Amino acid sequence: MRHLLGIEGWRRDELIALLDRALAHLPGGPDASHTLRGRVVANLFFEDSTRTRSSFEVAARGLGADVLNWGLVGSSASKGETLLDTARNIEALGPAVIVIRNRASGAPHLVARHVRCAVVNAGDGAHEHPSQALLDAFTLRRRWGSLDGRTVLIVGDVQHSRVARSNLLCLTALGARVVLCGPPTLIPPGLEEMGGEVTHRLDEVLPQADAVMCLRLQTERMGEAFLPSTREYARLFGLNAARAERMKPEALVLHPGPINRGVELAPGVADGPRSVILEQVANGVAVRRAILEVCAS
Ligand code: NCD
Numbered sequence: 001m002r003h004l005l006g007i008e009g010w011r012r013d014e015l016i017a018l019l020d021r022a023l024a025h026l027p028g029g030p031d032a033s034h035t036l037r038g039r040v041v042a043n044l045f046f047e048d049s050t051r052t053r054s055s056f057e058v059a060a061r062g063l064g065a066d067v068l069n070w071g072l073v074g075s076s077a078s079k080g081e082t083l084l085d086t087a088r089n090i091e092a093l094g095p096a097v098i099v100i101r102n103r104a105s106g107a108p109h110l111v112a113r114h115v116r117c118a119v120v121n122a123g124d125g126a127h128e129h130p131s132q133a134l135l136d137a138f139t140l141r142r143r144w145g146s147l148d149g150r151t152v153l154i155v156g157d158v159q160h161s162r163v164a165r166s167n168l169l170c171l172t173a174l175g176a177r178v179v180l181c182g183p184p185t186l187i188p189p190g191l192e193e194m195g196g197e198v199t200h201r202l203d204e205v206l207p208q209a210d211a212v213m214c215l216r217l218q219t220e221r222m223g224e225a226f227l228p229s230t231r232e233y234a235r236l237f238g239l240n241a242a243r244a245e246r247m248k249p250e251a252l253v254l255h256p257g258p259i260n261r262g263v264e265l266a267p268g269v270a271d272g273p274r275s276v277i278l279e280q281v282a283n284g285v286a287v288r289r290a291i292l293e294v295c296a297s
Helices: 012-023 051-062 083-091 107-112 130-144 162-173 202-208 230-237 241-245 277-296
Strands: 040-045 066-071 097-102 118-124 151-155 177-181 197-199 211-214 252-254
Touching: 012 130, 012 162, 012 277, 040 051, 040 083, 051 066, 051 097, 051 118, 051 130, 051 277, 066 083, 083 097, 083 107, 097 107, 097 277, 107 118, 118 130, 118 277, 130 162, 130 252, 130 277, 151 162, 151 202, 162 177, 177 202, 197 202, 202 241, 252 277
Parallel strands: 040 066, 040 097, 097 118, 151 177, 151 211, 177 197, 211 252
Antiparallel strands: none
């Protein structure tokens, strides 16, 4: 049994083994519906989610598991129960894995120290979102074979993005060069120490990128004014049609979703030939099956 609390703590060979295992879970692969038969996967999502929660649910059902779901509304968290009490009570139901999304950074780590089953972090505040980074890396590996020597440009609200942090760790571990770009107020210190390069000039680095990952402005996490206006942001950092034309001919566009169309990404680019955004979603199921398998075994 193993937790997946972050990309931090996973070695390159372990990440590659997990991504290789996910290949067998693509549609048309061998039947895996016995793997977690009779076992329970508990989804504890105390923050909104469209993709991640349903992706874990589809993945768990594909492995034959029973799935239980809790949200902030509909669980006793709304009656004042602490996260630890909720988690311990869910643990008493005997799940193989608890999948947790929480507004607080470190929440899954806290739960993991107090329960005996595996814990998977499905996004903790602005900290990590490891399954998203793994499905992003999986999508790029399927396109490229290897990430070694490739340049991935991450553009947007890095400050508040758990996706950016997990991807920086994951992509550099797999051999890619990662450049992070955004307005100075949305780029936190310390990214170079984590292996990234930082720039505030999108148009200068854009032609170097083999893939561009656009991030949403996480306005729900912005306590104060980080930006003059979203229109100004779109003008300086939005991936519009003109910018997409200056990318390498084969370069890809990724986005973890949800997209704010016309802000970080123009609709024509989101739906255009460079976009692998829906591939990311489809690949997410195979990657999460592999994660649940590894963590539950
Ligand atoms: C992201 C998240 O929730 O961290 N979405 C996702 O899980 N696919 C990114 C976001 O909310 O912008």
